[in-house]
Amino acid sequence: MRIFAMALLAFVSITVAAQKDTLKFRVSLTDKAATTYSLSKPQEFLSAKALARRARQQLSVDSTDLPVCARYVEAIRKQGVRIVVTGKWDNFVTVSCNDSSRMARISRLPFVRSVEKVWQQLTRTNKDKALKRDSITDKVVRVDSLYYGKSYRQIQMSKADKLHEAGFRGKGMTIAVIDAGFHNADRIKAMQNIHIVGVKDFVNSSCDIYAESSHGMKVLSCMGMNQPYVMVGTAPEADYWLLRSEDEYSENLVEQDYWAAAIEFADSVGVDLVNTSLGYYAFDDQSKNYEYRNLNGQYA
Incomplete structure (x- = not known):
């Protein structure tokens, strides 16, 4: 038996x-042609927040917005x-x-x-998902002489402190971060006051977006951290959507499809800004590589 x-x-x-x-x-x-949606009823496929942003920026809804x-x-x-x-x-x-x-x-x-x-x-x-998370030390390092802490140089370089002094700290703004993963961003104590409104994985819906690459977590920290004298980011009072479109285990054309789906989703929920430090020109299948003449804004 x-x-x-x-x-x-x-x-x-x-x-x-x-x-x-x-x-x-x-x-x-x-x-x-077979769509069941109508441009006269955009509320059926775009959120109220997305439509409000479109109206504010005088962007009309057209056929490309139809699902x-x-x-x-x-x-x-x-x-x-x-x-x-x-x-x-x-x-x-x-x-x-x-x-x-x-x-x-x-x-x-x-x-x-x-x-x-x-x-x-x-x-x-071929590996297609993270099998486990890294352990966390969670040792907070204060820089008592600097309000912005570890982000001081970044803030000074971009003059973000001047924006903060003028009251622009991201309040009322929704930002989408499209990346390869947000490793342990949900467990790092110093990141717990970042206002994350939602997450979505376009690469593999069965993955834990917080177990994948740490790159998106680092990007998020540069914007959303709000721990005075430890680290304060450029938009510490903004709301954040965390979206995964990058497959760090391979380089293939399909990742552009994931990214397209992610950016469309971000638009549909009404985000105001998108941070996506991703780009594609070389692939595992080298016959798919882009050449300089392809980078014309139409083909690539």
Whole structure:
């Protein structure tokens, strides 16, 4: 019985591993003709905060703001693929699967303009998420002679102290930080008074955004920290959305799709500013690398 149980466990493990998608494709669409939304009712797809910001900045709502057609998304899903993200501004759907032949069927759908491979798992052992967090020392270091503490040089360089003196400390502003992860930002005591209104992972929804890369945590600290004589950031009274679009374990075109989904989400919830220290030009698949002539604002 024990041998049978072990064999069954091994079989289940192999089956689960076999089911893991190894390919991702961007499916670009021709139109939004089948949309159920209307530009006359933008409140159905944009938040009140987003619409208020649009009105304040005199930015009109247009067809690019309409969500990707749900009917098209469902028709693509029925071809046996998993929907990863959608992008309404460029009108695309990113999908994952194990069988590239399914993409041939998808490419023949009447509303599909093009299909491009944007990610491929290179090895079975590719890491795709953090397995554990680092331990925290949580030793607070005071700099009694400097109100801004460890951020003094940064604040002086950007003249942010002058903005603070004039009353501009971020109050009433919502900032989205789009990055690779925010390691332990929820556990570091000195960061607990940063007002985080929400988090969202566009790379892998099963990941713990606070277990991934520490880069976003460091960026957040430079803006949101509010511990006088320890560290005070540039916008200590702002509200923050923490969004993950960068996959630190590989470099592939699909990360641009994640980023597009993240920036669209940030716009839809009405953020005022976005901080995203990410850029792409070289990839694991070198045939996808951008050359200088590609960097024209249209192609890349």
